[in-house]
Amino acid sequence: MQAAQLTHYQSDFKLAIRDIPTPTPSENEVLVQVKVAAVNPLEHLIGSGSVKLIQNYAMPLTMGNELAGIITAVGSAVSQFKVGDEVYARLPLTKIGAFAEYVVIDEQALALKPKHLDFAHSAAVPLTGLTAYQGFTEELAAQPGQSVMIPGGSGSFGQLAIPIAKALELTVMVSGNARGQKSATAMGVAQYFNYKEENYWETLAPVDYVIDTIGKSEFAHELSVLKSGGRLLSLRMGPNRRFAQQHQLSFLKTTLFSMAGAQLDRQAKKAGVQYHFIFVRSDGAQLAKITEIVERENIVPAIDPTEFSLAQVNEALDLVANGHPKGKVLIRF
Known part of the structure; x- marks a missing residue:
């Protein structure tokens, strides 16, 4: 082959x-x-x-x-x-x-x-769906009725993350381009911020969680909209000590990731929140649950x-x- x-x-x-x-x-x-x-x-x-x-x-x-x-x-x-x-x-x-x-x-x-x-x-x-599902249920430990903001959530990640969040009974806010507003609204987002017209961090009420899809350039804004004790999960910014400990990595790797993520952890601690990073794993049972959501919501x-x-x-x-x-x-x- x-x-x-x-x-x-x-x-x-x-x-x-x-x-x-x-x-x-x-x-x-x-x-x-x-x-x-x-x-x-x-x-x-x-x-x-x-x-x-x-x-x-x-x-x-x-x-x-x-x-x-x-x-x-x-x-x-x-x-x-x-x-x-x-x-x-x-x-x-x-x-x-x-x-x-x-x-x-x-x-x-x-x-x-x-x-x-x-x-x-x-x-x-699979990869996007599992990233969203594991992010909400494991890294954020999100509970029904809580709120999540997804900067840059009008893209392919948001297309699956929004309905999964709604299925978990979360209130979802998203920023993105004008093209993505109609579909995000149809999926049930509570607020949509067109990033060319408004800054979400100037008007958004504090939220329980943020999922970062953009990277370090957005970090300060994301921290500013979190409630005290909230959690920020990044798909882009890289691992830290918490990630190394969760994955039971060696002492050397834990030390390296602790150093690499130290600045992110310091900024998060100063804001009174936690910084998390996710590296999605395979899980057929979780993927079957995602399949149910995709079929029920007719997601394409x-x-x-x-x-x-x-x-x-x-x-x-x-x-x-x-x-x-x-x-x-x-x-x-």
């Missing part, structure tokens, strides 16, 4: 298309024929070596974290799935490999794809219209890194 592989960490890495053996599933795994794989900023973090302190890989590495496809074989102990099932997944961080014609996946990482979505739109759900994720084959994987990566995609960038098999 063909696969797109990384041979070494490099800031301007390129993947090589290679012929490698088709894998055989172990007793708890299934073999999935990949129909569509999604391309994410995470690929750049992995390929450049930016996250090797969190997860270091042996080379060569078949890349790709997110997919939709069909099960073609099952291990002897697999109980939840059968040959022919149409599934999707955020692959386990320790065993990625979606940029290939076939991949073996532990059944605990899988879920049946949404019935109303094709493979392309299904492949756009945005996908970029540019079609890429596996041979064009580096062009797809470049679009994610340097272009302005109109939704999730996909590789179709």
Whole structure:
């Protein structure tokens, strides 16, 4: 089979298309024929070596974290799935490999794809959906009736985070561009701030939580709208001591992350809040709950219209890194 592989960490890495053996599933795994794989900023973090302190890989590495496809074989102990099932997944961080014609996946990482979505739109759900779900339920420990602000929430993250937050009975506020206002309002946001016309931090009542999708340039504004004791969860700014301790990392890595996140922690402490960082993991049971929300709300994720084959994987990566995609960038098999 063909696969797109990384041979070494490099800031301007390129993947090589290679012929490698088709894998055989172990007793708890299934073999999935990949129909569509999604391309994410995470690929750049992995390929450049930016996250090797969190997860270091042996080379060569078949890349790709997110997919939709069909099960073609099952291990002897697999109980939840059968040959022919149409599934999707955020692959386990320790065993990625979606940029290939076939991949073996532990059944605990899988879920049946949404019935109303094709493979392309299904492949756009798992990583973003799990990021939102784990962010709300684990990092923020959000409770019904509480409030969350998502700066930059009119994009692909908000498209799944807003309905998931509503399903968890949270009050949601979002800032974004004019184009995203109609869909965000239709999904039930309590307030929408067009960032070109108004500054949310000047009028927004204090909220329990903030999910940061923008980065350090927005940090001070995000801190200013949090209630005392609130929590800020970043998808962009990087890990800190809390992250290292939660993931039971080594003393050396904990020390390094403590140093890297020290300034963020100091600013958060001064504001009377907590800073959190998330690195989303695979979880088939959670993905099944997300599937229910996606089906119930009839969510159709945005996908970029540019079609890429596996041979064009580096062009797809470049679009994610340097272009302005109109939704999730996909590789179709």
